Amino acid sequence: MTPTNLRILALDLGKKRIGLAISDPLGITAQGLPNIVRTNKRSDLAVLEQLAREREVGLILLGNPINMRGTEGRQSGWVREFGAAIESRIGLPVKFWDERLTSVEAGRVLRSSGISIEKRAAAVDRLSAVILLQSYLDSQ
Numbered sequence: 476m477t478p479t480n481l482r483i484l485a486l487d488l489g490k491k492r493i494g495l496a497i498s499d500p501l502g503i504t505a506q507g508l509p510n511i512v513r514t515n516k517r518s519d520l521a522v523l524e525q526l527a528r529e530r531e532v533g534l535i536l537l538g539n540p541i542n543m544r545g546t547e548g549r550q551s552g553w554v555r556e557f558g559a560a561i562e563s564r565i566g567l568p569v570k571f572w573d574e575r576l577t578s579v580e581a582g583r584v585l586r587s588s589g590i591s592i593e594k595r596a597a598a599v600d601r602l603s604a605v606i607l608l609q610s611y612l613d614s615q
Contacts, residue, residue, distance in 0.1 A: 481533025484526065485608035487574065487600050488538060488554055493519065494600030496608040497530055502615065505608035507601040516557075520564045527565055535567050538574030538607045572611050574603070 483502060487494030495508040511522050527535070537558045540550040558569040590598060 482530055483534045483536050483608060483611070484523075484530065484532040485536040485572075485604045485611070486523075486538065487604040487607060488557055489513070489600060492600045493523075494602070494604035495526075496601070496604035497532070498608060498612060500531075502612055505605045505612060507605045510600050516560065520560060523561065524565045527567060532567060535561055535565070535569045536572050536608055536611055537561070537569055538603070539571040541573050570611075572607055574607050 482500060483498040485496040485498075485505065491513055493511040493513060495510060496505045497508055498505055508526075511519060513519055523535075526532070535558070537554060539547070539554055541547055555571070558571065561567065562569050
């Protein structure tokens with residue numbers, strides 16, 4: 476786990492947005508944060524660095540898009556490169572966590588909630604990050 480009372484920041488990395496969720500200081504629950512709208516890698520890392528500092532983050536949890544056969548594909552390589560950039564720029568450890576069904580589950584939850592299609596697109600990234608982080612916390 477992370478050092479005492481440091482939070483975990485989970486990222487659902489997409490091409491247009493980064494969904495975010497953060498743990499409580501005890502590492503029990505996950506709460507969604509506003510998405511980061513992607514601009515460029517340097518800016519995205521600067522926003523993440525500031526957020527990690529402000530929220531006293533000790534670990535970055537990055538969703539790893541493993542395919543249904545359980546192997547890593549091109550997307551996984553892209554995510555691992557971004558994770559290495561986070562470690563280098565921010566200096567926090569990055570842990571990769573299987574995100575195979577988080578977007579599917581988030582979409583199902585949002586459809587059943589009756590949220591409009593327009594709002595659903597942005598909400599799915601945040602909810603995917605929450606589901607990702609909560610699955611990690613529950614496994615600990």
